[in-house]
Amino acid sequence: MEATTFVLFGATGDLAKRKIYPALYNLFVDQKLPQSFSVIGLGRRELSDKTFQANVEQSLLMFSRREAKDPVLMNNFLRAFRYSVLDVSRKEDYQKLLHLIEQQEEEQRTVPNRMFYLSVGPEFFETITANILESGLGSANGWKRLVIEKPFGHDLQSARDLNENLSKAFKEDEIFRVDHYLGKPMVQKLEVLQQNNPVLQALWNNRYIANVQITANEIVGVEERAGYYDHVGAIRDMFQNHMLQLLMMLTIHLPNNSTSENIRFKKKQVMESLEKLQKEDVKSHVIRGQYGPGTIEGKTVVGYLSEPNIAATSRNDTFIAAKLQIDNYFWRGVPFYIRTGKRMKDKSTRIVIEFKEPLKQSGANHDNKTPNLLVFEISPHEGISLQLNTRDHLNKGELKPMHIDFRESRDHVPEAYENLISHALHGDSAFFAHWDEVELSWQWVQPILDAYEENQVPLHLYAAGTYGPAESDDLLAQDGYHWWFDDKSEQEVETIKGEHYAYHTND
Numbered sequence: 169m170e171a172t173t174f175v176l177f178g179a180t181g182d183l184a185k186r187k188i189y190p191a192l193y194n195l196f197v198d199q200k201l202p203q204s205f206s207v208i209g210l211g212r213r214e215l216s217d218k219t220f221q222a223n224v225e226q227s228l229l230m231f232s233r234r235e236a237k238d239p240v241l242m243n244n245f246l247r248a249f250r251y252s253v254l255d256v257s258r259k260e261d262y263q264k265l266l267h268l269i270e271q272q273e274e275e276q277r278t279v280p281n282r283m284f285y286l287s288v289g290p291e292f293f294e295t296i297t298a299n300i301l302e303s304g305l306g307s308a309n310g311w312k313r314l315v316i317e318k319p320f321g322h323d324l325q326s327a328r329d330l331n332e333n334l335s336k337a338f339k340e341d342e343i344f345r346v347d348h349y350l351g352k353p354m355v356q357k358l359e360v361l362q363q364n365n366p367v368l369q370a371l372w373n374n375r376y377i378a379n380v381q382i383t384a385n386e387i388v389g390v391e392e393r394a395g396y397y398d399h400v401g402a403i404r405d406m407f408q409n410h411m412l413q414l415l416m417m418l419t420i421h422l423p424n425n426s427t428s429e430n431i432r433f434k435k436k437q438v439m440e441s442l443e444k445l446q447k448e449d450v451k452s453h454v455i456r457g458q459y460g461p462g463t464i465e466g467k468t469v470v471g472y473l474s475e476p477n478i479a480a481t482s483r484n485d486t487f488i489a490a491k492l493q494i495d496n497y498f499w500r501g502v503p504f505y506i507r508t509g510k511r512m513k514d515k516s517t518r519i520v521i522e523f524k525e526p527l528k529q530s531g532a533n534h535d536n537k538t539p540n541l542l543v544f545e546i547s548p549h550e551g552i553s554l555q556l557n558t559r560d561h562l563n564k565g566e567l568k569p570m571h572i573d574f575r576e577s578r579d580h581v582p583e584a585y586e587n588l589i590s591h592a593l594h595g596d597s598a599f600f601a602h603w604d605e606v607e608l609s610w611q612w613v614q615p616i617l618d619a620y621e622e623n624q625v626p627l628h629l630y631a632a633g634t635y636g637p638a639e640s641d642d643l644l645a646q647d648g649y650h651w652w653f654d655d656k657s658e659q660e661v662e663t664i665k666g667e668h669y670a671y672h673t674n675d
């Protein structure tokens with residue numbers, strides 16, 4: 169891999185500590201970093217290189233799932249870290265940074281490949297990229313790349329403005345927009361599973377699939393993020409980005425050995441085929457919710473309006489469920505139900521594919537027959553399961569559901585950030601959000617934002633520790649469906665255990 173200087177804006181922040189340093193460390197241990205690799209951390213506070221390195225070590229001890237105990241390994245890793253004070257709006261700080269980078273590149277006799285990682289608030293994205301351009305930091309003889317965190321805009325117009333400004337300093341193929349759901353191992357596998365299994369390929373369309381349910385339930389509430397969350401809600405925080413990305417990754421049909429360019433193109437096609445919602449139709453397709461007080465895992469929790477720094481009058485959404493339709497050859501007529509919420513009963517991100525029941529449709533009497541389900545468990549556990557029908561010999565030979573479950577071993581499953589940083593170092597944008605799809609996602613979501621703004625959509629209260637407002641169930645019930653796995657008893661069916669194997673990272 170090519171020599172790289174990793175320039176980290178926001179090196180003293182929460183994301184850097186919890187995700188970026190552990191990911192870099194894992195890549196280092198697995199020998200997946202370039203031979204010549206250095207990190208320059210940036211922030212306003214004054215830190216010596218030594219203190220910075222000690223802080224990085226501290227965050228590894230706290231947040232790395234990998235044992236970070238071998239002192240030789242740790243020292244070799246930390247040696248690559250330098251720190252420079254930089255206030256995003258102070259031009260002289262960029263000159264100082266340029267000097268430091270050039271000096272390092274000269275000492276190490278490496279090609280000036282520079283990866284700028286923006287782990288700072290979105291209000292700084294445009295200032296930083298403009299200063300990278302102006303200072304000459306970007307005009308190296310090697311490559312330059314920009315890795316940018318969410319949120320990418322607040323609505324359609326602000327996303328367009330941001331993109332236009334970024335493009336003054338970086339070309340589209342140099343911009344890597346992080347959506348950490350795209351780094352999750354199971355999400356990265358959706359493409360491989362579909363491409364390499366004729367059984368799935370054959371079934372991946374409206375002839376066999378009745379509906380698709382995409383869920384991202386969280387137990388956590390707003391936590392200490394009121395300042396951010398109360399302005400974005402579930403629609404911007406999760407739905408516009410992560411949930412629509414899951415939809416795209418599931419529904420694209422890719423050729424074998426597809427490139428990031430194929431993926432970008434296919435995702436764009438899916439988003440263009442998504443049936444548009446008019447503002448007036450939002451209330452019949454979208455359920456908006458906010459959590460009230462309740463009990464989760466035996467503990468009482470307060471409602472959203474009693475959370476720290478949330479105004480008692482806030483109408484912010486902490487839950488959304490929506491019905492979407494893709495009007496193309498493969499998916500016409502298949503409803504996609506998507507939901508995500510905070511303070512739900514359990515933490516679960518999964519995709520459930522419910523298959524059609526030809527026997528039921530033909531009027532044959534099979535009352536006990538349940539639909540075949542294919543389930544992709546994304547988090548907190550990774551796995552795949554298939555629900556089939558079998559005979560229950562103990563109970564008059566009636567049909568009963570059977571699950572074939574496969575669960576990925578948790579050891580050495582790479583973290584999302586590990587995958588994403590590795591892809592960016594290789595210049596592979598397959599699992600990043602490309603501008604086309606980001607713009608189309610905002611375009612699709614904009615009528616919902618407008619309808620919320622004008623209070624055209626009721627805000628349903630749901631008790632913390634449930635699966636959201638009852639209206640979310642009605643959204644499916646009106647089509648004759650229900651959310652799978654909300655009631656744990658459904659899972660109490662015979663399970664044939666699949667082989668559990670360790671994930672190998674030696675590619």
Ligand SMILES: NC(=O)C1=CN([C@@H]2O[C@H](COP(=O)(O)OP(=O)(O)OC[C@H]3O[C@@H](n4cnc5c(N)ncnc54)[C@H](OP(=O)(O)O)[C@@H]3O)[C@@H](O)[C@H]2O)C=CC1
Nearest residue numbers: 178179180181182183211212213255256287288289317318
């Ligand atoms: N934390 C998380 O789990 C996630 C965060 N994100 C995104 O990542 C980004 C960073 O988030 P997070 O780490 O939580 O934020 P923090 O508030 O924890 O950190 C912000 C960082 O920005 C630096 N900073 C602030 N102001 C300036 C300035 N004027 N000049 C230079 N540096 C500055 C701070 O350093 P100093 O104070 O030393 O200047 C600090 O390192 C955001 O875009 C967020 O949306 C995305 C997903 C999850």
Ligand SMILES: O=C1O[C@H](COP(=O)(O)O)[C@@H](O)[C@H](O)[C@H]1O
Nearest residue numbers: 348384386388405406410517547
């Ligand atoms: O981006 C975000 O994601 C997290 C949920 O991520 P997960 O990997 O734990 O599923 C969410 O809590 C947060 O509000 C949002 O900003």
